[in-house]
Amino acid sequence: MTPAGWTIMALSIGTVLTTLGFCLYRVLTLPPAE
């Protein structure tokens, strides 16, 4: 595995996990719609 491979893997997985974590956190902590 080259340094470029590690970088792309870490960036891709990090971006997806961060986005998902943020979205889920906001969805689960919002008050009910009704």
Place this chain on the structure above:
Amino acid sequence: MTGPEAAGPADGWKSRIGVILAVAGSAVGLGNFLRFPGQAAQNGGGAFLLPYFISLLILGIPLAWAEWTIGRYAGQRGFTSAPGIFSVLCRDLRARYLGVLGLLIPLVIYMYYVVIEAWCLAYAWHYLVGTELLVGKEGDVGEFFDGLVGVKTDGSLFGDGGRTLLVIVGLTFVLNFVLIYRGVGKGIELFCKTAIPLMVVLAVIVLIRVLTLPADTPGTDGRSVTDGLGFMWNPDTSALTDPKTWLAAAGQIFFSLSVGFGVVINYSSYLSKRDDVARSGLTACSMNEFFEVCLGGLITLPAAFIFLGAAAGGMGTFGLGFNALPEVFLTMPGGQFFGFAWFFMLFTAAMTSSISMLQPVIAFLEEGFDLPRPASAAILGLIGLGGSAFVLYFSAGLTALDTLDFWVGTFAIFLLAMAQSVIYGWVFGVERGHREMHLGSHIRVPFFVQLILKYVVPLYMGVIFVAFCVQNAPGYVTALSDKVSAQLSIGLIVAVIAFLALMTHLAGNRWQSSGRWQAALDAPIDTPED
């Protein structure tokens, strides 16, 4: 959450997270774990991720947002099925015939998808009981697959050899219909709330096994975990100058998110104007990417490379899933348990997708003919059973399955997605789309996304579609003159289209005579805010 409003649908989601999990469950399937890694390996490895994420941002997420928006808009005007939704969007009842595609796609895909789903459950079962061909020292995974799916002769599954698969298909069928019979909230939502976390747990178990394989594991010829990860993720930047890489990335995003499938517009039609479709759409897309990039990208191809070498990169979806990975589990320490976990996870992923395929047609039968849910489920069950029996009978070379998958599971999806993007951008209007998307929203989506939806997405999709047809259609057209099962498959598609078009015609007449259509027209063009 989504109570029945004045003109809104009677069924509905019970929680905000429920609809997100259901949409993500619909999108997450075999393609996330098997197609994505293969596409990446064949198109520049890590370099593939650049066009992949660009396609996600300018094609996938905007299209998903558009589907969530138009689905809810039509649901607020009393329509949850594709024919009704397109009629409402165009304010013209003739547009209902376009909605036939939104019924055809999930229905026909269900016919063969439930068979593939049954393969996954059959593999899980055979790992559990320790079938010799999968776990024994003299195991032969190729022979197991050929026997299980009846790849050599048409009709072979209806002899003695296919009894196990037929029983499992029957079981899978019943399971799907029990869930769909229970409705959106008590069936689909409840199941997805259990199934998605279960899939994560099972996939993480297999992931940990793959990432902790010792370097001296027998059968690996010295290939380590980092070699396997490198095969998947090391970038070949020269691939970025090849247009095929960009087309492959856009195609992967498009199919992975299940846009143009007829499901998201139906699911979102049960939402109220207080629901946040912008954030829910983004969350569902992110969840799909989690399964695809974080789990599919770390498990499938690295594991296959460690045990099988570079040959694993050239295998197709079925080859990777039902030959390469069983070969890996045959060699891997504890392979019987991990094989069970993997295939049960795939089965669960397939279940969350297949129940989503039934709901659009059920919704149409209910709102088009005022049929109660048991009657709708029974009619749909009979049609689905007939189609699945066709796929099971014409199993030689998997030609019937492949033909249905190409013409409906690929070609028709392109058509519907393009039609949706044009209707959204040019008929419904991006200004209205922008306003509707932000009803109940807690995030602001920049207006340039609407411009992307109006100008870039239809063009981008048109280019992908033409390139896709040039690459793939000639082979499938040739197959039509060579293979009877391919011709019969086309006949099946035509018959289903004719049936759905007739039903759509009748449903439209009923909507007109009952005043339901007029009520939708009389509703305000813009959904009023509170």
